[in-house]
Amino acid sequence: MPVVSPLLHDVAIVGYGPTGALLANLLGQAGLSAVVVERDRAIHALPRAVHFDGETMRNFQSVGLADQVGAIARPSAQGMHFVNAAGQTLMVRRGREGVGPQGWANNWYFHQPELEAVLRQGVTRHASVRVLPGHEVVAVGDRGDQAALSVRATDADAGTTPETLAARYVVGCDGARSLVRRAIGSTTVDLGLHQPWLVVDMICDTTRPRVQALPPHTVQWCDPARPMTIVRVNDSRRRWEIMAMPGDDMDALARPEVFWPMIARWIGPDDATPERAAVYTFHSVVVEGWRRGRLLLAGDACHQTPPFLGQGMCAGLRDAANLAWKLAAVLRGQAGEALLDPYESERAPHVRTFIELAVRLGAVIQPTDPAIAAERDRRFAEGGTELFDFPQPQLGPGCHASGPPPVGSVFQQPLLGDGRRLDDVAGWRFALLGDDAVLAHLGEATLARLAALDVAVIADLSPALEAGLAVHGARALLLRPDRYLMGFARDEAGIAALLDLVPAA
Numbered sequence: 001m002p003v004v005s006p007l008l009h010d011v012a013i014v015g016y017g018p019t020g021a022l023l024a025n026l027l028g029q030a031g032l033s034a035v036v037v038e039r040d041r042a043i044h045a046l047p048r049a050v051h052f053d054g055e056t057m058r059n060f061q062s063v064g065l066a067d068q069v070g071a072i073a074r075p076s077a078q079g080m081h082f083v084n085a086a087g088q089t090l091m092v093r094r095g096r097e098g099v100g101p102q103g104w105a106n107n108w109y110f111h112q113p114e115l116e117a118v119l120r121q122g123v124t125r126h127a128s129v130r131v132l133p134g135h136e137v138v139a140v141g142d143r144g145d146q147a148a149l150s151v152r153a154t155d156a157d158a159g160t161t162p163e164t165l166a167a168r169y170v171v172g173c174d175g176a177r178s179l180v181r182r183a184i185g186s187t188t189v190d191l192g193l194h195q196p197w198l199v200v201d202m203i204c205d206t207t208r209p210r211v212q213a214l215p216p217h218t219v220q221w222c223d224p225a226r227p228m229t230i231v232r233v234n235d236s237r238r239r240w241e242i243m244a245m246p247g248d249d250m251d252a253l254a255r256p257e258v259f260w261p262m263i264a265r266w267i268g269p270d271d272a273t274p275e276r277a278a279v280y281t282f283h284s285v286v287v288e289g290w291r292r293g294r295l296l297l298a299g300d301a302c303h304q305t306p307p308f309l310g311q312g313m314c315a316g317l318r319d320a321a322n323l324a325w326k327l328a329a330v331l332r333g334q335a336g337e338a339l340l341d342p343y344e345s346e347r348a349p350h351v352r353t354f355i356e357l358a359v360r361l362g363a364v365i366q367p368t369d370p371a372i373a374a375e376r377d378r379r380f381a382e383g384g385t386e387l388f389d390f391p392q393p394q395l396g397p398g399c400h401a402s403g404p405p406p407v408g409s410v411f412q413q414p415l416l417g418d419g420r421r422l423d424d425v426a427g428w429r430f431a432l433l434g435d436d437a438v439l440a441h442l443g444e445a446t447l448a449r450l451a452a453l454d455v456a457v458i459a460d461l462s463p464a465l466e467a468g469l470a471v472h473g474a475r476a477l478l479l480r481p482d483r484y485l486m487g488f489a490r491d492e493a494g495i496a497a498l499l500d501l502v503p504a505a
């Protein structure tokens, strides 16, 4: 079989959506060799993600792209309001003014193709990453000492023999219909929500009074006659997500003459021009089996959520952030391959928390039976408007100490004593933060282990961080490169115990 490259890549990434693109940035930044195989030549053009959270912005910061992403995304202090047809506010996902605990605004709105372009531009900084657009992976297998991928140019003549790529690990970032998932033989856990929706992006004329009157926050319009979601992406671009109803002609739903009357309450053809429209079936699933040997999954390939929380892409980017440092530590010989084992046990319950909440929100938004909707409204009228925030779950069992949060959760990004953001000082690696009285007197053995794992040691704490340590009776804490908290330590023995949680090379 002809070979595209005789190289044994460290990692082959199948799929160049946002998950694959962040992973490629992380691996390239770590100096690993990677090849990305993507079926399409152009960035996916249909309407998908419009929102990401503060943790996700921090993941962009981790690959040096926060400024570039900030230039195409809009920070928002506004929340998301669940409103019924009578104008009663049932629930509010709270917004937040200014900088949130992750060191960035809590919520951002953006146009997914622009974000993907920034991530792809970022990958061009890394000579060790090769991208093959217009190539499809048609088979993948684990051969024990390496993995092999059969790759074919999408414009190749039928019957062209696929070429072979070799890599030490393959990560399937290949979306909801993942081929790598099939090769692993993963099973799917259905969390219960499957519903078609029409999604329409509009370019609005901002001089029009009806456009100016549109709400600044996201609205979940809980009207049993036609549930929908309205999002302000930026001043001119607005999103309507419109639930398909029984009896809708699904082939006609995306036609302007069909959807304009559905949103006439807000705007009409004189106010805006439809940019793009597509019908999706929203799913709620988590896969069991994110890894078999050298084959792994990330992103929509291993979980899908209805978009009511704006968290599907964020979850895929968390997978990339979780997996990249583990792959880097194993491939560099800093940790044993057992470090890859807890990838799924850590991430699956975490993402499931978000999906289950999205399914619960779906049960608030989606009722089309007026009696069920009336009962829902009565419940909220009695109980009052429910306020909630994004969950901040703990990872499942894995590479962190046991104990209550914040252990095993994403740690805040405070400013350090010199006024800089924590991650800008620590870089993309483990970070040991603590009291100088402990850190300045570590013994040789501990120092050698810190060096072997390339741990940043930071004693320049802000008063807030010092106070935070004191609350937990601790004098040091260890963060992973993905900024999840491995645990607290009172002294050098406690620090050594945290380092023991990383499987030895």
Ligand SMILES: Cc1cc2nc3c(=O)[nH]c(=O)nc-3n(C[C@H](O)[C@H](O)[C@H](O)COP(=O)(O)OP(=O)(O)OC[C@H]3O[C@@H](n4cnc5c(N)ncnc54)[C@H](O)[C@@H]3O)c2cc1C
Pocket: 014, 015, 016, 017, 018, 019, 020, 037, 038, 039, 040, 044, 047, 048, 049, 050, 051, 052, 135, 136, 137, 138, 173, 174, 175, 176, 177, 178, 179, 199, 280, 298, 299, 300, 301, 307, 309, 310, 311, 312, 313, 314, 315, 316
């Ligand atoms: C209407 C809608 C609204 C959404 N809103 C939000 C939101 O506000 N916030 C949020 O966080 N998320 C949101 N999402 C979810 C988000 O868009 C997805 O979770 C995200 O795009 C998944 O990224 P991914 O990289 O994992 O997969 P994808 O983006 O699907 O990328 C997979 C890539 O793999 C390629 N591929 C597949 N098979 C092969 C193969 N065999 N060989 C080569 N290439 C292959 C595909 O061409 C594709 O480019 C929304 C989704 C929808 C549909």
